[in-house]
Structures are given as C-alpha cells and as structure tokens.
Amino acid sequence: MHRTVICPGSFDPVTNGHIDIITRASMMFDDVIVGVFDNSEKHPAFSIEERIDFLNRTVGDIPNVRVIACDGLLAQCAKDMAATAVVRGLRAVSDFEYEFQMALINRKLNPELDTVFLASDSSYTYLSSSAVKNVASHGGDISNFVPAVIHDEVFNRINRKGNK
Ligand code: PNS
Numbered sequence: 001m002h003r004t005v006i007c008p009g010s011f012d013p014v015t016n017g018h019i020d021i022i023t024r025a026s027m028m029f030d031d032v033i034v035g036v037f038d039n040s041e042k043h044p045a046f047s048i049e050e051r052i053d054f055l056n057r058t059v060g061d062i063p064n065v066r067v068i069a070c071d072g073l074l075a076q077c078a079k080d081m082a083a084t085a086v087v088r089g090l091r092a093v094s095d096f097e098y099e100f101q102m103a104l105i106n107r108k109l110n111p112e113l114d115t116v117f118l119a120s121d122s123s124y125t126y127l128s129s130s131a132v133k134n135v136a137s138h139g140g141d142i143s144n145f146v147p148a149v150i151h152d153e154v155f156n157r158i159n160r161k162g163n164k
Pocket of ligand 1: 008009010011037039072073101102105106
C-alpha cells in the first residue's frame with residue numbers, strides 16, 4: 001500500500017525542528033506533502049509564498065517531499081491529496097492538549113484520517129517559530145534554530161521589524 005501523509009503547519013518560518021520531523025516522516029512514508037496553511041489567528045510574519053520558498057530550499061531536495069499551499073480545513077486538504085495520515089511533532093506535554101483536540105476534530109471531519117505524532121528530537125523541544133521571531137526581533141543569534149540557507153533572510157526581516 002502506497003502511504004501518503006501530510007505534515008501541516010504555519011511554518012512561519014520553518015525551523016530546524018520542523019525539518020527534523022519532515023525528514024523523519026519522509027523515511028517512514030512513501031510520500032510526504034508539506035501543507036502550508038495561513039493561520040489567520042497567527043498574523044504571519046512571512047507571506048505564504050515566502051514560507052513555501054523557505055521550505056522548498058530546505059526540504060525540497062528530498063525526493064518524496066512536496067510543499068504546497070493549503071487553505072480551508074486540514075481534513076479536506078488531506079482528502080484532496082489522498083493523504084491517510086497527518087504527521088505532527090510533539091515537543092512537550094504542553095503541546096499535547098491542542099494536538100490531541102486537533103487530531104480528534106480532524107478524525108471526526110474525515111474518519112479515514114489518522115494522526116501520527118513524532119516525538120521531537122530532544123535538541124529541538126524548546127524550539128518554535130514564535131521563539132525564533134522573538135529572539136531575532138531582539139537581535140539574538142538564531143543560527144542554531146533555522147537552516148543556514150534561510151538564516152539571513154529570516155534574521156534581517158524580523159530584526160528590521162523588531163527595531164522599528
Ligand atoms: O504550525 P501550526 O500553526 O501549529 O499549524 C496549525 C495548523 C495549520 C495545522 C492548524 O491550524 C490547521 O489545521 N489549520 C487548518 C484549519 C483546520 O483544519 N481547523 C480544524 C482543526 S482544529
């Protein structure tokens with residue numbers, strides 16, 4: 001059986017933690033769709049095109065990974081892409097309640113859709129896109145948090161915003 005999964009997220013911006021999860025998913029499943037959502041509650045710092053570009057430059061060379069823009073419901077997007085599971089990283093117990101609720105709602109909306117949680121690598125349990133933006137906005141070093149190929153663009157954009 002050919003297994004396609006979806007790794008959804010805001011990826012604003014993609015972090016080394018996201019890359020770890022996407023890479024590990026690509027080793028477990030036949031095809032991995034990285035679905036980039038516009039989460040209206042989060043007021044993204046980067047446009048969806050920029051976020052997709054960042055992802056393409058970091059995971060785009062993994063042969064079974066494809067990055068796409070998604071809107072609307074994840075459950076529907078997964079169905080449209082013939083994905084049978086959602087893959088999400090779990091960093092800490094604090095992630096669990098939100099992630100569990102999302103998994104159950106998605107399964108109600110699309111009963112064929114499972115959610116697979118991958119435990120974050122211990123070196124990334126503290127990492128989030130929000131933390132990256134916060135550190136960069138204060139001029140802090142984010143080189144351990146985001147891939148080198150996007151570092152300067154992320155840092156310069158956020159730092160300029162933070163210093164306005
Ligand atoms: O990286 P994020 O912001 O934690 O990702 C959250 C995301 C995009 C996966 C989530 O907000 C989502 O699934 N959005 C699509 C809308 C949806 O399906 N809502 C119902 C499930 S709660």
